[in-house]
Amino acid sequence: MKRAFFLAACLAAAAACRAFLQKSAESIVIVTIDTFRADHVGAYGSRAGATPGIDVFAREGILFENAITPAPMTLPAHTSILSGYFPFRTGVRVNGTDRVSETIPLLAPQLADRGFATAAFVSSLVLRKESGIGRGFSLFDDQFAANAGKSERDFLVERRGEETVDRALEWIGQRRAKGEKFFVWVHLYEPHAPYEPPPAYRQRFAGREYDGEIAYDDECFTKLLAGLDPGSTVVLLAGDHGESLGEHGEETHGVLLYDATIRVPLILRLPAKRLAGRRGGRRGSVPALRRASRTRPRGFLRVGLRRRLARLVSDARVTALGPQVH
Numbered sequence: 001m002k003r004a005f006f007l008a009a010c011l012a013a014a015a016a017c018r019a020f021l022q023k024s025a026e027s028i029v030i031v032t033i034d035t036f037r038a039d040h041v042g043a044y045g046s047r048a049g050a051t052p053g054i055d056v057f058a059r060e061g062i063l064f065e066n067a068i069t070p071a072p073m074t075l076p077a078h079t080s081i082l083s084g085y086f087p088f089r090t091g092v093r094v095n096g097t098d099r100v101s102e103t104i105p106l107l108a109p110q111l112a113d114r115g116f117a118t119a120a121f122v123s124s125l126v127l128r129k130e131s132g133i134g135r136g137f138s139l140f141d142d143q144f145a146a147n148a149g150k151s152e153r154d155f156l157v158e159r160r161g162e163e164t165v166d167r168a169l170e171w172i173g174q175r176r177a178k179g180e181k182f183f184v185w186v187h188l189y190e191p192h193a194p195y196e197p198p199p200a201y202r203q204r205f206a207g208r209e210y211d212g213e214i215a216y217d218d219e220c221f222t223k224l225l226a227g228l229d230p231g232s233t234v235v236l237l238a239g240d241h242g243e244s245l246g247e248h249g250e251e252t253h254g255v256l257l258y259d260a261t262i263r264v265p266l267i268l269r270l271p272a273k274r275l276a277g278r279r280g281g282r283r284g285s286v287p288a289l290r291r292a293s294r295t296r297p298r299g300f301l302r303v304g305l306r307r308r309l310a311r312l313v314s315d316a317r318v319t320a321l322g323p324q325v326h
């Protein structure tokens with residue numbers, strides 16, 4: 001890896017949005033796509049053709065080239081995205097057993113206190129309300145049929161992105177009709193293993209089913225965007241972590257810390273598409289976020305820790321040690 005500067009931009013995003021919204025009446029939408037490698041996005045250089053909608057969105061916003069997730073696992077990563085803290089501060093390190101403590105500040109309750117209507121629509125049992133991640137959301141929609149009666153250890157349970165997005169759009173439409181500012185978190189789960197895209201995508205991406213799942217979520221994301229007012233809405237798109245896809249002997253994610261699993265897409269679109277086309281690179285991410293938030297989020301420079309952790313596991317072949325789903 002030739003990265004000279006590591007940026008845990010997911011951590012900073014929460015702080016940026018929070019600061020931005022303290023003095024605005026604009027709404028905010030965070031979309032997380034699970035198991036989403038940056039290098040499978042056209043805007044990040046992929047030629048897979050799976051992300052036409054996200055590529056347009058990237059041109060309308062600020063793209064962070066070196067966004068590094070603090071943990072290649074769903075609940076710990078989302079806890080960091082929504083709190084702005086590393087896992088060693090949140091205490092959330094694994095799925096299924098760890099819980100988000102009441103003492104961890106989260107974005108939703110803070111925005112609710114400032115008068116935002118809040119809702120979350122998740123697509124995986126891993127992020128069920130009982131994990132604690134739902135604190136502060138007046139509506140936390142994890143009640144999809146496939147969840148019924150399942151053990152919280154059954155991480156594979158999910159619902160399709162279109163259903164999740166449709167439910168979010170219905171709620172957003174109600175808020176817009178009432179003129180309320182809102183905060184919504186939408187979580188899409190398709191790229192997570194097993195890779196089983198809908199038939200049309202399976203055919204188009206035959207032999208590349210992971211990209212087929214991404215393409216399906218690209219369409220869902222585009223549909224969600226169409227239901228928002230770009231003039232008054234902050235939209236943040238992020239991956240929670242990537243996927244090894246066999247690199248370094250790891251099939252999925254959750255153990256190793258190579259780029260495949262820790263480098264994620266992170267794109268921030270401001271109202272009226274301000275700062276459109278900016279790219280936050282190795283030296284540009286911090287200034288870009290500062291411009292976006294007009295603040296100085298703390299903690300940026302501590303992310304060298306990620307590099308040290310990566311060295312600890314370099315070239316380890318520990319697939320058999322890792323849980324098979326995350």
Ligand SMILES: [Zn+2]
Binds near residue numbers: 034035240
């Ligand atoms: Zn995940």
